């Protein structure tokens with residue numbers, strides 16, 4: 001049962017308590033309650049996703065954040081590498097977490113991403129050879145909604161067809177699709193890639209997007225993993241239940257460790273901090289799945305972090321670890337806008353209330369049409385040339401097959417935070433830095449759990465990161481110069497893009513416009529058991545503690561080369577196996 005208020009909770013002792021009913025949290029909720037004798041409490045700060053129709057509409061993904069009731073509404077500190085700009089940093093605050101509000105791109109990371117994780121952690125279980133079996137448990141590949149023949153658009157042997165989350169190829173032609181595909185034939189630099197899911201199939205090249213949607217409807221961790229487990233008597237999910245901190249339950253069995261098996265949460269989101277809290281206790285384990293921001297914040301509020309920093313905000317240090325909240329890494333997004341001929345882009349529909357309503361009604365009636373699809377159909381990945389000076393002395397990609405940047409084409413004006421002009425047709429080619437080397441931090445500003453933490457991703461602070469973004473802009477200029485675009489693209493839109501013709505002017509364009517593509521990781525990073533750095537061990541237990549793990553995007557020491565929901569799903573699937581085995 002999903003309870004709407006913490007006050008409805010009948011019991012305060014469970015085998016496991018999961019903090020955060022998001023992407024990873026609901027995978028664990030499902031897998032741990034497969035055993036009917038196990039009891040699990042999930043505490044989710046956000047609202048239920050039930051009845052929030054827009055969350056189900058794939059095309060509306062970009063409208064769900066920022067500054068909505070399903071977003072934590074964070075902003076980043078002024079970013080020196082981005083001309084001192086501060087901007088929105090969306091995170092899902094709703095059942096399903098960010099999987100309920102994301103843009104539905106679905107991939108798994110490259111085999112090299114996973115092999116690097118195995119090598120850093122010293123646990124070969126994180127190797128792709130082992131992780132790929134979780135694709136079968138997780139993914140349910142379904143036909144696109146227009147039922148077209150998908151031969152040649154994906155490779156079936158790389159996919160799961162009986163898992164939990166529905167995944168599908170685009171079900172409508174964006175009118176630019178043939179031009180994108182023609183470019184892959186006209187320019188050897190941008191070959192066609194038959195499958196963009198990653199793993200041991202190369203990510204390089206341009207292909208069709210795979211989205212976490214089925215039958216024209218978003219598939220989130222809530223509509224899949226949770227829905228498929230919701231009638232299990234052992235599972236209790238509570239929404240509107242913000243966790244304020246973990247409570248120490250004494251010394252752990254291993255010398256010098258502290259046990260954390262109790263969780264303090266607010267009796268209602270409206271309750272002032274410190275007043276009206278409840279405490280639940282786990283017989284076995286507390287699992288933090290509050291995401292890269294939430295888990296880092298809760299660890300620090302609970303006294304797990306850098307002692308001096310904790311002292312400065314009046315938090316009593318219980319477990320000293322100065323890596324908590326540090327090592328923040330994220331992909332950056334640059335929306336390169338082009339003015340295009342005619343009125344075949346989506347802009348006309350989005351500007352017209354009547355046309356948008358008609359598209360919505362078509363979706364509501366039979367889940368077809370523009371709104372039943374993602375805003376993107378095609379995208380791909382590329383590497384810098386092997387002789388690029390940016391790769392000296394080291395190449396930060398996970399391996400020689402992993403990308404340095406990504407290109408996403410969409411037949412619409414897409415510019416986060418900047419409204420669409422009243423007239424004109426546009427196409428956007430977003431470029432994304434796939435292997436950032438900048439590192440930032442998430443630090444609590446006070447001991448008040450309702451205060452948003454200070455989020456400083458420190459974007460574009462290295463020569464590699466800014467240099468690669470500059471190269472990505474040059475690459476899409478070459479892409480758009482293919483004959484396929486001759487009678488469609490008028491030219492770059494906006495003075496800064498139009499003026500971006502030299503490295504120096506491209507740099508100023510990049511620093512002036514780049515923002516986040518919402519893939520933060522690393523604030524509770526995984527390291528080997530013997531390592532002096534890192535926050536969690538390879539089995540995701542928090543170093544220096546007992547009864548406590550972190551299972552979410554925060555544990556990745558490097559951001560995977562791809563969009564991050566798929567890697568989080570696979571991580572959580574393996575985490576469930578690790579936890580079950582540890583508690584047999």
Ligand SMILES: Cc1cc2nc3c(=O)[nH]c(=O)nc-3n(C[C@H](O)[C@H](O)[C@H](O)COP(=O)(O)OP(=O)(O)OC[C@H]3O[C@@H](n4cnc5c(N)ncnc54)[C@H](O)[C@@H]3O)c2cc1C
Pocket residue numbers: 019020021022023024025043044045046065090091092093094095096097098099101102103104105106107241242243244289290291292294295298517518519520551552553554562563564565566568
């Ligand atoms: C706008 C947006 C677009 C994105 N687009 C894509 C995409 O297209 N493809 C892709 O692969 N990835 C995308 N991502 C990233 C991807 O969705 C995330 O990497 C992934 O979902 C993170 O999973 P998680 O379990 O770590 O955290 P989340 O799914 O964010 O879950 C954390 C949960 O914990 C809850 N929580 C936090 N603090 C507390 C607390 N104190 N008490 C109780 N509960 C708490 C949150 O409300 C949330 O439900 C996007 C993300 C965003 C925000």
